[in-house]
Amino acid sequence: MSANHKEMWEKLDLDLTGHDALLEVLGKFYGDIYMSQQGRLKGAEYLDFVLSEIHGLRIKELQDAKAQGHKVVGTFCVFVPEELTLAADAVHVGLCAGADAGREQAETMVPRNTCALIKSFIGFKLARLCPFTESCDLIVGETTCDGKKKAYEAFGKITPMHIMEVPQQKRTSDRDLWRSEVLRYKEALEKLTGRAITAEKLGQAIRVVNAKRAALQRLNALRSADPAPISGRDALLINQISFYDDPVRFTAKINELCDELETRVAAGQGVAPKGAPRLLLSGCPMAVPNWKVPYVAESTGAVVVGEESCIGTRNSRDLVDESARDLDAMIEALVDRYLRIDCACFTPNDERLDNIAAEAKAAKADGVLHYSLLFCQPYTHEAFKVADRLRTEKIPMLAVETDYSMDDVEQLKTRIGAFVETLG
Amino acid sequence: MSANHKEMWEKLDLDLTGHDALLEVLGKFYGDIYMSQQGRLKGAEYLDFVLSEIHGLRIKELQDAKAQGHKVVGTFCVFVPEELTLAADAVHVGLCAGADAGREQAETMVPRNTCALIKSFIGFKLARLCPFTESCDLIVGETTCDGKKKAYEAFGKITPMHIMEVPQQKRTSDRDLWRSEVLRYKEALEKLTGRAITAEKLGQAIRVVNAKRAALQRLNALRSADPAPISGRDALLINQISFYDDPVRFTAKINELCDELETRVAAGQGVAPKGAPRLLLSGCPMAVPNWKVPYVAESTGAVVVGEESCIGTRNSRDLVDESARDLDAMIEALVDRYLRIDCACFTPNDERLDNIAAEAKAAKADGVLHYSLLFCQPYTHEAFKVADRLRTEKIPMLAVETDYSMDDVEQLKTRIGAFVETLG
Numbered sequence: 039m040s041a042n043h044k045e046m047w048e049k050l051d052l053d054l055t056g057h058d059a060l061l062e063v064l065g066k067f068y069g070d071i072y073m074s075q076q077g078r079l080k081g082a083e084y085l086d087f088v089l090s091e092i093h094g095l096r097i098k099e100l101q102d103a104k105a106q107g108h109k110v111v112g113t114f115c116v117f118v119p120e121e122l123t124l125a126a127d128a129v130h131v132g133l134c135a136g137a138d139a140g141r142e143q144a145e146t147m148v149p150r151n152t153c154a155l156i157k158s159f160i161g162f163k164l165a166r167l168c169p170f171t172e173s174c175d176l177i178v179g180e181t182t183c184d185g186k187k188k189a190y191e192a193f194g195k196i197t198p199m200h201i202m203e204v205p206q207q208k209r210t211s212d213r214d215l216w217r218s219e220v221l222r223y224k225e226a227l228e229k230l231t232g233r234a235i236t237a238e239k240l241g242q243a244i245r246v247v248n249a250k251r252a253a254l255q256r257l258n259a260l261r262s263a264d265p266a267p268i269s270g271r272d273a274l275l276i277n278q279i280s281f282y283d284d285p286v287r288f289t290a291k292i293n294e295l296c297d298e299l300e301t302r303v304a305a306g307q308g309v310a311p312k313g314a315p316r317l318l319l320s321g322c323p324m325a326v327p328n329w330k331v332p333y334v335a336e337s338t339g340a341v342v343v344g345e346e347s348c349i350g351t352r353n354s355r356d357l358v359d360e361s362a363r364d365l366d367a368m369i370e371a372l373v374d375r376y377l378r379i380d381c382a383c384f385t386p387n388d389e390r391l392d393n394i395a396a397e398a399k400a401a402k403a404d405g406v407l408h409y410s411l412l413f414c415q416p417y418t419h420e421a422f423k424v425a426d427r428l429r430t431e432k433i434p435m436l437a438v439e440t441d442y443s444m445d446d447v448e449q450l451k452t453r454i455g456a457f458v459e460t461l462g
Numbered sequence: 463m464s465a466n467h468k469e470m471w472e473k474l475d476l477d478l479t480g481h482d483a484l485l486e487v488l489g490k491f492y493g494d495i496y497m498s499q500q501g502r503l504k505g506a507e508y509l510d511f512v513l514s515e516i517h518g519l520r521i522k523e524l525q526d527a528k529a530q531g532h533k534v535v536g537t538f539c540v541f542v543p544e545e546l547t548l549a550a551d552a553v554h555v556g557l558c559a560g561a562d563a564g565r566e567q568a569e570t571m572v573p574r575n576t577c578a579l580i581k582s583f584i585g586f587k588l589a590r591l592c593p594f595t596e597s598c599d600l601i602v603g604e605t606t607c608d609g610k611k612k613a614y615e616a617f618g619k620i621t622p623m624h625i626m627e628v629p630q631q632k633r634t635s636d637r638d639l640w641r642s643e644v645l646r647y648k649e650a651l652e653k654l655t656g657r658a659i660t661a662e663k664l665g666q667a668i669r670v671v672n673a674k675r676a677a678l679q680r681l682n683a684l685r686s687a688d689p690a691p692i693s694g695r696d697a698l699l700i701n702q703i704s705f706y707d708d709p710v711r712f713t714a715k716i717n718e719l720c721d722e723l724e725t726r727v728a729a730g731q732g733v734a735p736k737g738a739p740r741l742l743l744s745g746c747p748m749a750v751p752n753w754k755v756p757y758v759a760e761s762t763g764a765v766v767v768g769e770e771s772c773i774g775t776r777n778s779r780d781l782v783d784e785s786a787r788d789l790d791a792m793i794e795a796l797v798d799r800y801l802r803i804d805c806a807c808f809t810p811n812d813e814r815l816d817n818i819a820a821e822a823k824a825a826k827a828d829g830v831l832h833y834s835l836l837f838c839q840p841y842t843h844e845a846f847k848v849a850d851r852l853r854t855e856k857i858p859m860l861a862v863e864t865d866y867s868m869d870d871v872e873q874l875k876t877r878i879g880a881f882v883e884t885l886g
Contacts, residue, residue: 149842151575181630184608187809188843201809203631206605211642212627218635385611385625415839418573419612 043094046101050172057167060139061093064327071333075269077309079302081295085275088283092326096282097169103129104173109231112174113281114159115182116353116379117204119220119372124243124285125235126227132281133159133170133177136325138442140165147192148185153411154441155325156189163196170282171197176230178223180204182383183416200226206385208377217373224369237365244358244368250285253292254354260299261343262401265308266316267299270332270342274319277349278326310341315461317341318403320394320424322411323348328442331409331450338455343401346394347409352379355393382416390420391427398433404461405434407454412441434461467518470525474596481591484563485517488751495757499693501733503726505719509699512707516750520706521593527553528597533655536598537705538583539606540777540803541628543644543796548667548709549659550651556705557583557594557601560749562866564589571616572609577835578865579749580613587620594706595621600654602647604628606807607840624650630809632801641797648793661789668782668792674709677716678778684723685767686825689732690740691723694756694766698743701773702750734765739885741765742827744818744848746835747772755833755864755878758871762879767825770818771833776803779817806840814844815851822857828885829858831878836865858885 047057068089072082088096100110109128113120114135123130138154140161147160162168171177179190180202190201202219205212224235257276260267276295280288302308317340319332324347332342345351356378359371380390398406408424410417421437428435436457440446471478492513496506512520524534533552537544538559547554562578564585571584586592595601603614604626614625626643629636648659681700684691700719704712726732741764743756748771756766769775780802783795804814822830832848834841845861852859860881864870 147846149839149845151837151842152839181809184807184839184843187630188806188840191810191843192846201631203629203633203636205627205629205639206611207625207627209627209642211639215629215635215639218633382612383608385605386615413575413837413839415573415576415608415837416612418575419608419615421573422571422616 043098046097047093047169050097050169051166052169052172053166056165057093060137060167064137065090067327067329071271071329072275075271075309077307079268079272079295079298081291081298082272084291084295085272085279088279089275092282093169097173099284100129100131100170100173104175109175110173111227111230112170112177114186115180116348117180117182117376117381118178118202119223119376120285121240121243121247121358121372122220122224122227122235124246125240126231127233127239128175128227128231131170131174132325133174134162134168134326135159136328136442139167148189151413152185152189153413155323155411156185158325158442160189160193163193176200176226178202182381183414185413204381204383206383208384213373213377216377217369220369220373220376235365237363237368240365240368241360241362244360244371246285246289248357248360250280250289251354251357253289253296254280256296257292257299258344258351258354258401260296260303263303263308264316264402265306265310265312265314266341266343267302267308269309270317270319270336270345271329273342274324274329274332274345274349277345277353278324280353281349282326310339315340315405315458316343316401316403317458318344318346318394318398318401318406319350319409320346320406321409321417321421322414324409325349330442330444330447331407331438331440334447334450335407335454335458338451338458340454340458340461342407343403344397346397348381351393351397352381382420387420391423394424395427395431395433398428398431403433405436405457407457408435408437410437410439412439467522470521471517471593474521474593475590476593476596477590480589481517484561484591488561489514491751491753495695495753496699499695499733501731503692503696503719503722505715505722506696508715508719509696509703512703513699516706517593521597523708524553524555524594524597528599533599534597535651535654536594536601538610539604540772541604541606541800541805542602542626543647543800544709545664545667545671545782545796546644546648546651546659548670549664550655550657551663552599552651552655555594555598556749557598558586558592558750559583560752560866563591572613575837576609576613577837579747579835580609582749582866584613584617587617600624600650602626606805607838609837628805628807630807632808637797637801640801641793644793644797644800659789661787661792664789664792665784665786668784668795670709670713672781672784674704674713675778675781677713677720678704680720681716681723682768682775682778682825684720684727687727687732688740688826689730689734689736689738690765690767691726691732693733694741694743694760694769695753697766698748698753698756698769698773701769701777702748704777705773706750732765734763739764739829739882740767740825740827741882742768742770742818742822742825742830743774743833744770744830745833745845746838746841748833749773752866754866754868754871755831755862755874758874759831759878759882761875762882764878764882764885766831767827768821770821772805775817775821776805806844811844815847818848819851819855819857822852822855827857829860829881831881832859832861834861834863836863
């Protein structure tokens with residue numbers, strides 16, 4: 039990342055020394071995991087560029103938007119309706135939560151037995167390392183797990199927050215609650231931006247976000263080809279970037295990349311030999327730059343062909359019904375779409391079991407690698423249910439629990455390698 | 463416990479060998495912790511008797527009630543409205559969750575990083591060691607934490623369950639959701655028992671449960687005397703028994719015991735010397751026979767003068783308004799009362815901070831001992847907020863995290879002993 043962003047980072051009150059060190063580690067990490075890949079897509083240049091400028095040009099865009107009177111809204115979860123944010127002429131970005139930064143500082147605010155993702159977003163804030171967080175006019179949290187729900191109480195003391203309550207079941211009264219929370223978010227946005235969310239603006243935002251999700255669906259469908267036309271690492275990165283980059287640009291770039299993938303598939307070209315063991319990743323979200331598990335998995339000779347995760351199909355699976363013409367009906371369509379999410383925060387959450395089985399079959403996966411962050415109770419509990427369900431489907435599964443440290447890479451290689459061998 | 467209950471336990475399909483071993487350990491544990499106390503109340507004979515017959519005569523009563531056509535409903539949480547259960551002529555009991563039983567079996571159904579309380583109720587069921595669980599016609603769970611919410615999905619496969627959704631905030635839409643859940647529980651009870659819950663029956667049940675809570679409030683108020691007239695261990699046991707015994711008998715016995723306490727207080731008699739360091743326990747529930755922390759605390763020379771916990775003031779603090787005359791108004795009163803609970807499942811939950819400060823002052827506590835079960839995210843997170851609040855109140859606090867093992871008793875003695883010394 040070029041040095042001419044320094045002034046901007048200084049204005050954002052980042053810890054410049056710490057931030058330089060972070061970028062250096064990230065650059066090396068990205069080089070090892072991404073640039074080392076053979077036969078990469080031409081479209082991956084976009085990914086490399088976005089990543090190289092993720093704390094640079096993209097932040098510059100946010101600052102320019104702010105200078106033009108737009109607001110920046112940060113989120114940590116796929117339950118926050120991006121459509122509403124965009125309809126209020128605000129920028130919607132996911133926040134840094136995928137690296138061990140500021141962990142010791144974070145542990146002064148949240149318990150040690152908290153998952154790495156939560157410690158990460160608190161650590162990035164306390165250590166002043168995330169220019170996205172520092173650019174936000176509002177950060178939106180949600181009640182999807184105990185860890186985040188309670189961590190936001192602490193986080194709210196150091197940053198302006200709005201909390202959305204996500205219900206825990208899907209009954210009529212839950213939909214009523216969720217609807218009131220969607221409306222409350224709409225009001226909060228209107229108050230923040232001073233702009234009314236109209237049917238016209240919301241309709242346009244729904245189409246923009248649907249197009250983004252449709253591009254991700256298209257990408258995902260192309261991965262069913264054997265040989266797999268794109269690595270799991272690159273596909274994960276695309277899903278990660280979908281939370282950071284401008285949605286219209288992202289959609290255009292990913293559709294271009296999909297055109298290239300289509301050519302590859304037609305030519306029978308791939309990133310791994312035909313017949314290479316195929317894995318579906320399933321479980322917790324992997325926020326940038328958490329690439330450890332797909333990297334380890336693909337270093338065993340397997341190829342990752344899907345991500346059943348919030349940074350994956352849990353985000354892209356469902357579109358918002360575009361047939362609504364007035365604002366009320368659009369809100370109802372949003373409420374319905376978001377309540378279809380198969381998050382482990384729901385009880386029961388059997389749709390997720392159906393979706394995993396369906397995705398594994400659609401992606402022609404030979405096995406499922408279930409991934410939980412240490413101390414993530416919802417997904418570690420569901421790992422038992424996923425295992426039961428996949429047993430009845432005769433799809434092998436390996437469950438791993440890990441965090442952002444590199445200490446267990448060799449252990450993971452051994453375990454995942456042994457699992458992949460059994461799929462042969 | 464007498465051997466003539468064997469036949470009953472056999473009918474309940476308990477693991478008789480394992481159960482005998484459990485009772486033996488429990489008996490010894492009770493002897494060490496309770497019978498060793500000097501100058502105990504005469505009223506404690508009731509406690510000793512109930513405990514000695516908790517798996518015997520009390521289970522016999524449940525079986526007799528069942529033979530007479532009543533149903534038995536088991537619970538794990540103070541959110542399940544006992545008033546409704548009683549109004550359906552059913553018996554309402556708390557379930558075994560305070561001992562390390564069947565842990566290895568439980569870990570085949572829930573993650574290792576699950577709190578001891580959850581592993582305990584699953585372990586008791588899988589190891590067939592709890593005659594309460596085996597007597598239940600229905601077990602009612604709730605969504606108060608990720609651990610329980612997801613564990614109930616597994617538990618529901620091996621036992622008939624009804625899940626109540628507890629909201630996570632206290633807005634109007636949350637009250638609507640909770641009201642619908644209270645009504646859904648009422649319907650489930652009516653279906654289970656075949657009996658209608660009438661205004662007359664519910665009014666009577668509200669008075670019974672209010673009287674029980676009032677007796678616990680009376681007990682708690684008497685503990686503000688110095689010297690403390692009752693040990694924290696005995697007071698905890700009373701709170702624990704309030705979940706097991708017949709509520710009318712319990713209320714009468716505890717009021718008798720309070721009469722005795724009043725005489726003691728008037729005579730300036732106590733269980734510890736006047737001026738002994740006084741501790742308020744605060745945090746996670748301590749289910750029978752989880753007496754470790756108060757026992758350790760009192761072995762340092764301190765006396766425990768209150769339990770800010772679900773098995774403590776979180777259960778007894780609020781009464782239901784008795785002024786309602788018709789069923790609808792009674793339901794509203796129930797909804798309001800239960801939504802006042804200051805559980806860490808709510809965000810924010812600042813009422814709890816106010817309540818802890820007020821209880822510490824009312825009990826003339828010199829310090830607060832915050833107790834969390836390992837892996838209990840809601841209470842370990844709140845420990846940070848409680849510490850912040852008590853700092854402003856200039857009330858010293860020590861936070862401990864532990865489980866049901868005895869491995870850390872010496873370490874706890876050292877830490878709590880050092881804390882108690884600073885209070886002198």
